[in-house]
Structures are given as structure tokens and as C-alpha cells.
Amino acid sequence: MAMKTGNQYIESLRKLKPKVYCFGEQVESVVDYPLFKPHVHAAAMTYELAHKPEFQEIMTATSHLTGENINRFTHIHQDTEDLVKKVRMMRLLGQRTGTCFQRCVGLDALNGIYVTSYDIDRKYGSRYHEHFRAFLQYVQRNDLMSAGAMSDPKGDRSLRPHEQEDPDVYLRVVERQSDGIIVRGAKAHITGSINSHEIITMPTRAMGSEDKDYALSFSVPVDTKGITLIFGRQTNDTRRLESGLDAGNPKYGIVGGEALIIFDDVFVPWERVFMCGEHEFALELVETFAGYHRSNYGGCKVGLADVVIGASAWIAESNGIEKAYNIRNTLTEMVSMAETCWSCALACSYEGYQTPSGAYIINPLLANVEKLNITRFTYEWMRLAQDIAGGIIITLPSERDYEHPEIGKFIDKYIRGRKGFSTRDRIRMYRLIENMAVGAGLPEAMQGAGSPTAMKIMIGRGANIERKKELAKVIAGIEEDPYFEEITQVDAKSKGKSEAELKGKKKAKAKRKK
Amino acid sequence: MRIVVKYCGNCNPEINSPRIISHLMRTLHDEIIFHPEGKKPADLLIIICGCRKACVDRPDVRAMGVRAILIKGRWIQELSCGEVVLTRLLLQKIESMKGKIASQTKEM
Numbered sequence A: 001m002a003m004k005t006g007n008q009y010i011e012s013l014r015k016l017k018p019k020v021y022c023f024g025e026q027v028e029s030v031v032d033y034p035l036f037k038p039h040v041h042a043a044a045m046t047y048e049l050a051h052k053p054e055f056q057e058i059m060t061a062t063s064h065l066t067g068e069n070i071n072r073f074t075h076i077h078q079d080t081e082d083l084v085k086k087v088r089m090m091r092l093l094g095q096r097t098g099t100c101f102q103r104c105v106g107l108d109a110l111n112g113i114y115v116t117s118y119d120i121d122r123k124y125g126s127r128y129h130e131h132f133r134a135f136l137q138y139v140q141r142n143d144l145m146s147a148g149a150m151s152d153p154k155g156d157r158s159l160r161p162h163e164q165e166d167p168d169v170y171l172r173v174v175e176r177q178s179d180g181i182i183v184r185g186a187k188a189h190i191t192g193s194i195n196s197h198e199i200i201t202m203p204t205r206a207m208g209s210e211d212k213d214y215a216l217s218f219s220v221p222v223d224t225k226g227i228t229l230i231f232g233r234q235t236n237d238t239r240r241l242e243s244g245l246d247a248g249n250p251k252y253g254i255v256g257g258e259a260l261i262i263f264d265d266v267f268v269p270w271e272r273v274f275m276c277g278e279h280e281f282a283l284e285l286v287e288t289f290a291g292y293h294r295s296n297y298g299g300c301k302v303g304l305a306d307v308v309i310g311a312s313a314w315i316a317e318s319n320g321i322e323k324a325y326n327i328r329n330t331l332t333e334m335v336s337m338a339e340t341c342w343s344c345a346l347a348c349s350y351e352g353y354q355t356p357s358g359a360y361i362i363n364p365l366l367a368n369v370e371k372l373n374i375t376r377f378t379y380e381w382m383r384l385a386q387d388i389a390g391g392i393i394i395t396l397p398s399e400r401d402y403e404h405p406e407i408g409k410f411i412d413k414y415i416r417g418r419k420g421f422s423t424r425d426r427i428r429m430y431r432l433i434e435n436m437a438v439g440a441g442l443p444e445a446m447q448g449a450g451s452p453t454a455m456k457i458m459i460g461r462g463a464n465i466e467r468k469k470e471l472a473k474v475i476a477g478i479e480e481d482p483y484f485e486e487i488t489q490v491d492a493k494s495k496g497k498s499e500a501e502l503k504g505k506k507k508a509k510a511k512r513k514k
Numbered sequence B: 001m002r003i004v005v006k007y008c009g010n011c012n013p014e015i016n017s018p019r020i021i022s023h024l025m026r027t028l029h030d031e032i033i034f035h036p037e038g039k040k041p042a043d044l045l046i047i048i049c050g051c052r053k054a055c056v057d058r059p060d061v062r063a064m065g066v067r068a069i070l071i072k073g074r075w076i077q078e079l080s081c082g083e084v085v086l087t088r089l090l091l092q093k094i095e096s097m098k099g100k101i102a103s104q105t106k107e108m
Helices: A006-014 A037-051 A080-097 A104-124 A128-142 A209-214 A279-318 A325-350 A364-389 A399-403 A408-414 A423-438 A441-447 A452-462 A465-476 A482-494 A499-513 B017-027 B083-107
Strands: A019-022 A060-062 A069-071 A146-149 A172-176 A180-191 A198-201 A216-221 A227-231 A258-269 A273-276 B002-007 B031-033 B042-049 B065-072
Touching (some): A006 A037, A037 A069, A037 A080, A080 A279, A080 A325, A104 A128, A104 A146, A104 A216, A104 A279, A128 A273, A146 A180, A180 A273, A209 A279, A279 A364, A279 A452, A364 A423, A399 A408, A399 A423, A408 A423, B002 B017, B017 B031, B042 B083, B065 B083
Parallel strands (some): B002 B031, B042 B065
Antiparallel strands (some): A060 A069, A180 A258
């Protein structure tokens, strides 16, 4: 089957019947439910742009399994150029949607499991990787969207999975059968899950031998019996039910549309199980997935920064202050921070390497540094957007007042700015900034792909402080510096020092060594 | 045995490659060279990279040896370990390769 267009993706969702709840009601049709529509549109862009010649170079790839042209969101990275194209794709989609387009989580789950299932089979002679490759081919051929589901509810964080009072607070195997397994538990905050075709689960943390029932990875269709999705609320979410103008980004919404996924004794056939009990590989999968996922943020969030920087510059222009020093300076600061994060995204991709599975992985240290920067800089460039836009982003009258036959004219008159900028357009832009800089996008930048602490743990692990200490000891003169000694010898010769003097120096060196 | 050593350049290494090679030079009685002249490949090529990027693992470098051992930071032939163990494993691999070469020569 060929790659889906945006519209074909939307139509393919109609054929699924997931059990989704929102505001206390079961949702009949995900694609027609007004609150979900912007999220569906954002995900649909990952399909649609793959058909546009101007974006094909980065939106598509050649499958290493079939040689077919596929959507890059289903591709296993075959070299560092693939990793680079992936982050370029993230920036492009961030720019085109101004929000989270959700599909990267599934892409990272595919790549993470590809790497780890290979390693598990290598150790145990199991068949997870073979099963996974068959599943991957199915995903590529049908151009499916997969929700990567990692975060468990976790209960008491001081306890390990098997120590929890309620054993279901981490997703687990409750029964092993000849044809598959029965799983119970939940995954929380799962982006794009209501409008995905498949849910791919992964363990959320390192596991010990007593946690082996929790060392689990599998994939099931989103409408599998026993799965319930409860959609999460977002700041100002109901605005999109009221009017287009007040919603800020009515076409694509804000953040990804997250859900709590309940697995109430769900059957998973063995062909769809990619880890079951191999606890020592749980951490590898967590870190591999997290590394891939964190590397995305310097792409997608920078794409969002491009939009909010543009919105801020437009607002400044409509206010007649675009040439003011402080405005130009602030915009430059925003660009500088965004491009710093972009540099990290490119760097961790270019510094990627091949894993035993053949798939390429990013440089984990740089990817974690990148995401840590995102957790800080996103708040900063959004703060600066608020600074340029002013308090009006939280005091603007509603669209209903603007459309009111009696008072609308006052809003039109008093919210007006420089000549040539309509009041309606100014309201649109203010609302866009409000949507992006005040709402759910900020904690998403902080917590998505793991908390800042998780990044710092990974950075600490890869920092190689011992080597830095060695370097410092050489520079401080505590340790020998053989290269320096070579230089000074040449220097001494050029200054006409005698051979005897040089010999003396050598003797002194040997003495020091003793 | 003629062994060629190719360093990656060590921009930001996870291991002390010169220290590992120095240990090799002290332990082995083989000819270890860093700048091979001529086109004849060495019996063994050790590609020693400071990190997993292994930027110097290129076809033109591979052509410098009949067989190769690749070190990528703390990884030796897809096995992760510390520098001391890595050095020991490297020596073991070289010795085992020597054995193979010797038996091949005998057969000939």
C-alpha cells in the first residue's frame, strides 16, 4: 500500500473503534469530535507533507526492509544522514503546525525496540526481533501511526514496581499463554494515542529480576478489547469549542492531546510481544527510546519557536515599534536560543553511530543536553514573546464581544494598531501567542520525553568527569605533559641551548619520573 | 606480526587510547607501526576510536589491514567494558588472531 495522504489517514481512523472518554462521555467518533479535531489535523500533516515534492526529501525514506518509498515516520535510521533528516522533519512540522504533531513518539518507539529486541535475541536466542521486523513491515506498508507508550502511573515513587501496594500501577503481564500474554495496568500522558492506529508499549524504568513481569514491550491496535483511553484536559481546551478566533491555533491546537490508557486484561499475541521478562534490557530500551525522543525536541520546539518569534515580530510591527532597540534585541535573543537548541539537535544526529542491530542512534550525551536546554529555553523565548506582545494576550475581550452588534465596533476601534493591520488579524496573532506562550505547551516542553532530572542523570553518566580531571591535572602540572615537553625541547634547541643543557633537562625529567 | 594502529584523532575521547597502545607496545613483541608506507596491508589493523561515533572507521582505513579490530570508546567489537578490561580483551584478541594466522600459514 502506498503512503497515506492526510485525508486518507483521517479516513483510516474512522474504521477504528477505540473506547475513548472525554468530559465524562464516551466519544463516538475521534475524528469528528470537535475537541480532538485540531490534534487529528496536526498528525495528518505528517502524512500530507510526505506527498509534497517540496518536502519529500526529508519527509520520506527508503525502507531497509522492502526497498519501498515510505513515510519517514515509519523508518529505521540507516545512517547519520537519516538522523539529521529526522530532526529537519521535526523542525519543518513544528513550523507548519505550531504545535505537537504527535507521531514522533511512535517513530522513536519503533527505532528503540528495533535496537533492543536485536540485543535481547543476541543474548537469549529469542525471536523478538524477527517478530518486530514483521510488525515494522506491516507498519511501513500500511503507513500507520503508532503511539509510543512508556510512562507508567508509578504509584509510590520510592518503591520498585514489584513492591507497590497496587501491582497494577506499572503495566505488567498477569498471564502467559501458549498463544500470547494477558496484560494489566496503565500508561499515562500518552501523546496522540486516541488518533493512532497502534499502541506500542515500553517499560518506564530500570527493572530488577523481581520486576520481570513489568519488563514488557508489545504493540496492539488502539481498539483492542480491554483498552480504554481517557483524554486529558489542557489549559483553555474548551475555547476551540466556542470559536476559531479565541482558540489561538484552531487548526492544529496545542500540545499533542494526551490520554491515560487503561489495559484491563488485554490479550497480546506472541507475534506482537517484543520483550517479556528480560528485565536487564529494560533500561537499555528506556535510554535508547529516550535518547531518540529527546533529540527531536531541538527540531520540533525550534519549529514552534520560529512561529512564536514570527508572531512577536508581527505584533511589534503592528504596534509600530519594530525598529525599537529593545524589540530587535529581544527577537535576536529568541533566535539565538532557538538556534542553540537546533545546533544541539544537529550535533547529536551527526555524532550518531551504528548499533549492533544496524540501526543508527543519536549521541545520547548531546541529545540529553539538547533536551535540557529545551526545558529552559522554551520558557525563556515564550517569556520574551509575552514581553513583546504585552499583557493584552490575557486581557483581550472574547470573539463573541468582538462580533456583538453593539459593542464590537469599540473593540475594533480600540484594539487597532498601526495602519494596514486589521484589528481581527491583531486579535488572531495575540491569541496565537497566548496559545503558545501561556498554555500547556510550556510544561510539555519541560516534562515531555522525561523530566530535567532524567536528562541530568544521563548527562552525568556520559560526562566522563574522570577524564576531565586528568586533563586538569596535566594543565596544572600535577601530571606529566609529554607534548609540552616535546615543544620546549625544540624551543630550547632553537634558542641555541647546548646539547649538554638538553641532556641535563632529560636527566631531570627521568629523576622526576623516579 | 605486523600491526598497524590507526587513531581517530581523539577530539573528546571516553578512553585514553595512547595509554592502551603504549601498554600493547610494552606487552607485545610485534612490529607496531603508526604510519604504514606502501600499499601492502598489515597483518592486523587496530582502529582505536575515542567514542562510539568511530569516525575513522572508513573503507580507506580498513584497507590498511588484512583483518581489523575496532575499538569504539568503551566498546570493543560490540562489547562494552572499562579501559582495563578493554586492554585485556584487546590483547586476547590479538593473541587469538596470531594463532589463526600461524595455523593458516602452517596449512599453506
